[in-house]
Amino acid sequence: MHTLLDQIEASLEIKQYYLSLFTALCIPDIAGALSSENGEATGRKYADWYEKWARPRCKEIKLASIPEHAPDSVRQFISKQKFENPFTGDNCYLFRCSLLHQGSSQHQKNPYTRILFVEPQSTRQKIGADVSMHYATIKDALCIDVDLFCKEITSGARLWLDNIKADPNYIRNSKRFARRYDNGLSPYIDGIPVVS
DSSP, rough: HHHHHHHHHHHHHEEEEEEEHHHHHHHHHHHHHHSSOOOOOOOHHHHHIEEEEEEEHHHHHHTTTOOSOOOOHHHHHHHOOOOOOOOOOOHHHHHHHHHHHHHSSSOSSSSSSSEEEOOOTTTHHHHHSOOOOOEEEEEEEEEEEHHHHHHHHHHHHHHHHHHHHHOOOHHHTTTSSSSSSSEEEEEEEESEEEEE
């Protein structure tokens, strides 16, 4: 799981936002399945995992995104603000279903007509100033900074991994988790990297 999270973060670094978003949206499914008794994913497990592990990371990630050269007063101001991430676990699950299965950013049951993922610093390029679009609502659309969203997912997943490692369900289910083998997987393939 750590390798998958590392690769999401690496894809963000090279601005592969499409790949990062699609993969990040899979993490709550995988984590929900790994920590469950039957080892299978469901919409409820997805939404519950997102609510507990990813959604609360909003403020932490926002604070971490403040440039080092920003005055301390900016950091203090943001730390005192109450950030309410409007993108619920149910909303995220509906979006995940429409995007991963139909390639659509719209789901008829989602309260937002559209979910718009905005690339980082795109407002600076367009209007000459950094304007946060993270969880901003424009008309009936929800705008989300794709970089911050993916970091909320990966940060939540790393926290979850730290807390789940002794759980019997996780231990049992993680044995079947697909992972990268640097030197192959004997007796099938030796000497070359494989994912299995």
